[in-house]
Amino acid sequence: MTMTHKVFSAALVASLLAFGASGAAAQDVIRIGAPLPLTGPLSPEGLKQQRGYDLWAETVNAAGGITVGDTTYPVEIVYVDYASNTPRAVQTAERLITEDRVNFLFSPFGSGAAKAASSVSERYGIPTVAATASSAEVYDQGYQYLFGTFTPNDTLTEPLSDIVTSANPDVKRVAILARNDLFPLAIAQEMEKSAQARDLEVVMFERYAIGTMDHSAAVTQMRAAQPDWVFATGYINDLILIRRQLADQGVDPAVITMIAGPAYREFIEAGGALAENVSSAAWWHPAVRYDGEDIFGTTENFNAAWEARYGGEADYAEASAAAAGAILQLAIEKAGTIEPSAVRDALASLDVETFYGHVRFGETGQITSLEPPVFQIQNSRPTVVFPEAIKQADFLFR
């Protein structure tokens, strides 16, 4: 009995050690680790990020690679699925760094997981670019190696509030319904501040639990509060359901704003007619126009590359993932080495134009230089209504 136990344990220790010994390839490519939620609740988001990274990597390799000093390296992205489980994302980050010997890291999806995994890359001093983490709380730990391509949440709620209040002074009462989760809650709190700063009355502020199957009680409450503007946050599943239940109970305010979902074509397809006139804001939109120094060059070029590779238009999450790669590439080329701390310094001092927008990182590592557009679903398309320079249509009220 005990003998078999011992043999068994020995075999297992040996197998664990065998795992430990794998990896460690010779340095002729630049390897970038990408822990992604390819399965589990966040898998739609994970697949978007993967499309963005893939397009960047393919574009780079088609052009021969990244030029570092006088050599040129192709890039290789090492994907690992963390099954939408944050502890596993942290473990994945360490595995990519220590076993797969990646030179750089792309953060896992979303604010919570990006924040959790950043402690690992910080300890190893691996420059890490977060393509989908906007909440200021992600960057508040004083980390040196974490950089994010989304501006803080108030850069979405401020222009939204501006355009709504300036275009329709009758909008006075705001109802906010937020998913009790890092990013959706953080942006809802910013919305509350933006509303109060403009003397709008916040007539309702409620949180709902993750995995809520029914919003009818919140909607009933909302109906009683008679808002002119409904602001709901969550992920695409929550938002489709909330939009439907608003219609079910005849809640029909002048403005319905939802973050983050309406930018995705899945929201428009699943929402059908109900998606019309839903407004939102995001960090990027295919209608923006920049003339970048990065591998994609102009926004038009990026859109064309996307169209050729996947068909259709990229949404902001997909573009941000591609931009994360392009920005990292600019930093590596600027540093002239793949030595992590040099690339980190290059990232921190970056001040360039890209297809994605102007890129400059603030003190905390979060980008500060984007002007997120406001858009509204009109005729089944996300249509830019703000800022003036790239506006495609006027904001429509019910």
Next chain:
Amino acid sequence: MIYFQVLANGLILGGLYACIAVGFSLVWGVLNVINILHGTFVVLGAYVAWFAYAYFGIHPFVSVVIAGAILYVIGHAIQAGLINRVIAAPVLITLTLTFGLDLMLNNAMLVAFTADYRQVNLANPLPAIIIGPVFLPGDRVAAMVLAFLLTGLLWRTLRDSKIGRAIVAVRMDREAAALMGVPVARINAITFGIGALMAGAAGALLSIVYPISPINAPIFLGKAFIVCVIGGLGSVPGAMVGGIALGVVEAFGAFWFGPEHALTISFGLLLLLLFVRPGGILGKKGYE
């Protein structure tokens, strides 16, 4: 009166909960199998309805039959081929088995259909029924009524048909039923098939209410679980009472204390009920 609206919300929600839970309850009560696959079965039923509507224009209410039939076949096969081999094992073993099967089936659906949310958007949705200050969304009400009809049909079948009585006999005492000449293995497979059928039918009804994705499966499973415990295992009326009770409590809890507390309140109620009446509202005493 706003309370009427809240009550209506709760009843409609409860009807759907009951429909999700009844198949789960049947399998748990009769086979003593906690079927982790149940949530995935519900989602599979919803996909059947979605594909039928998207490609053939079949109304999801009609697809209830198609989804039920497909799921019955799947359920029957799984029970006859796999679960029956370990049906005599303790509940933890069968639970582990269905957990493993669920990992496989759910992962297969994720690969086949992707996790992107889909929704049946009816070309001609039923109009809302407005009674004074109360809004009743037409399609939801219709789905709830159908859910009740189906559940009632199942209840009559269990009471009045030969197979139904055999199922009840197995539930009451497996050994005695076997001695009386009931083909227990076959009844097991039929029962599991019916459980899957009810899950598929519920999924088809839900397809017009909820976004469809494999990743919603655990949410449905969780609701089925709670409803079962509230109502009492293995009893069809129990699942109905449990479902409605949960729906109404969640609706009022969310209304009075805020939507973030709805879950806490229903869990609190569940704990309380377990102290007072561990067999569920309609459970028989001494049935542990």
Next chain:
Amino acid sequence: MKNWLILLAGTGVLALLPLLGDNYLMRLATMVAMYVILAQSWNFIGGLAGYPSFATAGFFGLGAYTSAVLQGMGVPLFASWGAGGLAAVIFSALVGGAILHLRGHYFAIASLVTVEVLREIVNTTPDITGGGMGLNLPIMRMTVAEHATFFFYSMLAVAFACMACAIVVHKSKLGFALRCIQQNEDAANILGVNAYLYKTIGFGFSAVFAGIAGAIYASWVHYIEPPDVFDVLISVKPLVMVLLGGLGTIFGPVIGAFILLTFEEFVWRTFLTVHAAALGVIIVALVLFLPNGVLSLTREKLGLRRRAAGEKR
């Protein structure tokens, strides 16, 4: 005596691991130690007494949050870990008093629900716990290797204490009483075994180490969120590990922890998006085709427990 030797030898060999200098291997080893703690903790109540508890995630999360909140208030590291364990024990005593009179399915459900309630409480008290926004822990200024080694030894030490405790309990009056309860609780009561007291103590043992493990885990990852530390999988995995290794045995949970982690790591590395299905195939195959591997040690005991619990079959 033999048990002690195995434990000392096993711990001694593992303690040499940092010499290899592989941080990822150390992370895996830290996780094995954590899994051992969780599985052995479950074994006190689930394996010995036959009460299928799903409360492990509750103890784990409560320990994590208690120590995180206390550290935020300036309490030193080790004291906060101890407090995490203490909070879990107190909670287990309170809850145990209420739910340990339930048996079988009903106890399982009630214990599962306590986890959900705890999670929702943490979710809805953002002023103390950060709620859905999660909670930061103080960052330790040490090198990568020091960090990995420190948490590995911490977790290993708790695992050792937990195993030592298991060896003592198995031989003690408490262990005997718990096994009596598993075999026939009513008879045990009649024979003068204070079943309620022993069950509550057993439940307390299943809480304390899980709470400390949660506290260490929180410090290890620096940032916790309610869905992560109150994850239902933290309740399910110990059960699977113990079933794999052998119910109610001393080293079964250790073997189960190794097997589970090895499987997880293997399928996760081999299959990018179908690793869940691959794990499912392995589980199904184990249950169906290798019943001796899984069941031989457990069938008899579980069978007895079921009859004792008086479940209707």
